[in-house]
Amino acid sequence: MSFDNAYESLVEGHEEKHWAFGTGFTHALSGVDRAISSTVDRDDLAAYCLMLGDDALVYAQRLAEWCAKAPELEEDVALANIALDLLGQARMLLSRAGEIQGTDEDALAYLRDSSEFRNVHLAEIDCGPGPGGDFATTMARLLVFSAWRLALLHRLTGSADPVLAAVAAKGVKELTYHRDHAAQWVLRLAGGTDYSRERMVAGLAVVWPHLDELFTAHPIEHRLAEAGVAVDPAELRSEVDSVLDTVLGAAGLTRPDVASVPGGGRGGVHTEAMAPLLAEMQVVARALPGGVW
Amino acid sequence: MSARQVAEQVLDPELPVLTLADLGVLREVSEVGDRVVVTITPTYSGCPALDEMRSDLHEKLTEAGYRDVEIRTVLHPAWTTDWISDDGLRKLTEHGIAPPSRIGPRAVGPIPLTLEPPKRRVSCPHCGSARTTELSRFGSTACKALRRCEDCREPFEQIKEI
Numbered sequence: 221m222s223f224d225n226a227y228e229s230l231v232e233g234h235e236e237k238h239w240a241f242g243t244g245f246t247h248a249l250s251g252v253d254r255a256i257s258s259t260v261d262r263d264d265l266a267a268y269c270l271m272l273g274d275d276a277l278v279y280a281q282r283l284a285e286w287c288a289k290a291p292e293l294e295e296d297v298a299l300a301n302i303a304l305d306l307l308g309q310a311r312m313l314l315s316r317a318g319e320i321q322g323t324d325e326d327a328l329a330y331l332r333d334s335s336e337f338r339n340v341h342l343a344e345i346d347c348g349p350g351p352g353g354d355f356a357t358t359m360a361r362l363l364v365f366s367a368w369r370l371a372l373l374h375r376l377t378g379s380a381d382p383v384l385a386a387v388a389a390k391g392v393k394e395l396t397y398h399r400d401h402a403a404q405w406v407l408r409l410a411g412g413t414d415y416s417r418e419r420m421v422a423g424l425a426v427v428w429p430h431l432d433e434l435f436t437a438h439p440i441e442h443r444l445a446e447a448g449v450a451v452d453p454a455e456l457r458s459e460v461d462s463v464l465d466t467v468l469g470a471a472g473l474t475r476p477d478v479a480s481v482p483g484g485g486r487g488g489v490h491t492e493a494m495a496p497l498l499a500e501m502q503v504v505a506r507a508l509p510g511g512v513w
Numbered sequence: 514m515s516a517r518q519v520a521e522q523v524l525d526p527e528l529p530v531l532t533l534a535d536l537g538v539l540r541e542v543s544e545v546g547d548r549v550v551v552t553i554t555p556t557y558s559g560c561p562a563l564d565e566m567r568s569d570l571h572e573k574l575t576e577a578g579y580r581d582v583e584i585r586t587v588l589h590p591a592w593t594t595d596w597i598s599d600d601g602l603r604k605l606t607e608h609g610i611a612p613p614s615r616i617g618p619r620a621v622g623p624i625p626l627t628l629e630p631p632k633r634r635v636s637c638p639h640c641g642s643a644r645t646t647e648l649s650r651f652g653s654t655a656c657k658a659l660r661r662c663e664d665c666r667e668p669f670e671q672i673k674e675i
């Protein structure tokens with residue numbers, strides 16, 4: 221059998237499912253009771269699931285870029301594991317959104333353009349291994365992202381939507397490990413050599429300008445928070461600040477003195493880092509429409 | 514065999530020393546005539562073994578003569594390593610995997626930060642020594658951490674508490 225490219229073999233009519241990512245998986249919420257309360261606005265709920273799902277999906281893609289590039293093998297494995305947890309959360313959230321919108325998780329992940337993604341900028345910026353950062357910058361982002369998402373999901377466990385509450389409750393356990401992992405690396409790098417400390421300080425300065433966006437509510441988040449379904453991100457600020465201050469304090473570091481940059485991810489406005497990220501994430505699915513493997 | 518007995522004996526695809534019952538992911542089995550509804554819960558959000566578990570359950574129950582098999586997933590309450598049976602903990606140790614400690618219900622309020630690896634006493638499953646250190650909190654699968662024994666020097670995996 222010969223193929224012009226390796227991916228062609230994936231779309232042949234094989235009986236066995238291939239190991240690769242993509243279609244052919246069971247619906248991520250298969251067998252889960254997914255009834256929606258009549259008091260909840262369905263379009264808002266779908267949009268909110270996309271916001272939280274896109275944060276996880278896009279950041280999982282960034283973390284996966286480290287695979288085989290981390291400073292040690294254990295770290296390749298750790299970052300891939302963290303990415304897998306987030307990808308699992310993303311699948312459930314995108315499936316929920318897809319079901320309401322009449323599409324599915326694959327179409328949402330692979331066929332939307334940048335302006336249709338609803339993730340915050342912190343999830344998409346290049347913090348390394350690309351030219352935008354390094355391992356220290358990556359740990360700075362992991363610390364801020366996981367501290368924020370943990371606080372968010374922790375509150376979301378009380379959501380009036382049972383699927384969101386359940387996805388959040390699982391996510392809380394996972395993110396507790398992610399946040400600790402980042403915090404321990406920040407301490408280790410800050411307490412290492414002058415050089416590692418310098419890199420840690422520089423890394424924090426790269427992610428800090430994106431902090432404000434995390435606590436800025438989109439109108440949909442506002443509406444759903446009032447209905448008891450979502451969490452108003454503004455309410456998370458003091459808790460997240462206090463976690464970050466604790467870690468920085470233990471590391472002998474201070475908050476970077478940098479100006480905030482405009483956000484807008486929740487409204488579909490993204491940084492220039494987003495298009496190349498999506499190009500890589502979506503290339504196979506778009507090159508072979510309808511491919512099943 | 515009852516449907517429950519069939520379902521309980523299905524092995525976890527990633528930790529084949531444990532049955533789904535040992536692992537605590539099998540939440541309910543109900544049987545009416547030749548119709549069976551099995552309810553399972555995932556360990557981690559991204560656990561790739563879940564689909565495998567669903568199809569293994571389906572296959573084994575169909576082989577046992579049940580014609581109408583439905584596998585449901587529940588997300589709530591979220592799985593915890595505390596649901597691994599005592600028998601499961603023993604089997605893990607026998608197969609060179611350190612079992613998780615019992616953690617009990619989490620206290621209410623904000624989730625505490627852990628700024629250094631927790632000083633949990635984890636015994637080496639090979640030689641029994643208590644002098645072991647954590648190499649990485651993340652191992653070959655989402656549920657495992659990697660440790661090393663300071664006495665026999667062997668690395669080993671541990672199911673981390675969640």
Ligand SMILES: [Zn+2]
Binds near residue numbers: 641666667
């Ligand atoms: Zn030993």
